Amino acid sequence: MEWRDHGILLTRRRHGEGAAIIDVFTEGHGRHAGIVHGGASRKKAPVLQPGAQLDLLWRARLEDHLGSYKAEPLRSRAAAALSGRLALAGLNAVTALLGFCLPEREPHPALYKRSEQLLDLLAEEEVWPLAYLRWEMALLEELGFGLDLSACAVSGRNEELAYVSPKTGRAVSRQEAGQWVARLLPLPPVMLGQGDAPDHEVAAGLRTTGHFLEARLAPSLGNRPLPEARGRFLDAFARRL
DSSP states (O other): OEEEEEEEEEEEEEETTTEEEEEEEETTTEEEEEEETTTTSTTTTTTSOTTOEEEEEEEOSSTTSOOEEEEEEEEOOHHHHTTOHHHHHHHHHHHHHHHHHOOBTOOOHHHHHHHHHHHTTTTOTTTHHHHHHHHHHHHHHHTTOOOEEEEETTTOOOSSEEEEOTTTOEEEEHHHHGGGGGGSEEOOGGGGTOSOOOHHHHHHHHHHHHHHIIIIIHHHTTSOOOOHHHHHHHHHHHTTO
């Protein structure tokens, strides 16, 4: 068995004397692990860093085997990740969430493209949090937990949408929120593609996506807690507010 693809390195762990097992999100083969012989060496270890873009050749005797990778660097994101605390925390959040959420060997080409584009923006600190929020919304959509923000769940109208139901993921207008307003999640204009996307609106949006990651997505994966890397990114972003 053999295939060639490109992908984003999610994790690397040492295996035996000098090898490493890497977990990679590939465009055509989904999240896929394999052994890199010599992957823990001084020559290869700096290349095999989370977020790196790799050209990959995978070989195995049988399809269900772990197999081995020949991995060549296409693009390193180390410099961008080290440009600031927010960038490094953001990269770690993306790779951790992809490793947490994605089933093994199931292609998600649209999400792959969005993830690649997001990581390419790492050094753009002013726009990156907004891009990350939109990526989390796309992640929920891709995995079957998308939000319906097209119209109010109560009235069916699309004016003054201001909240999201934590149960259904549907939008609720300001007029229809009524006595339930304290139980609803925020729907800032930035989540509707409106306005100038100030940081406080992005933070409110991340509170909403975080609820569905924790209350809907995580239970579907065996009630594992969300990766701590996401919380560290939120902390780093909060320092900027």
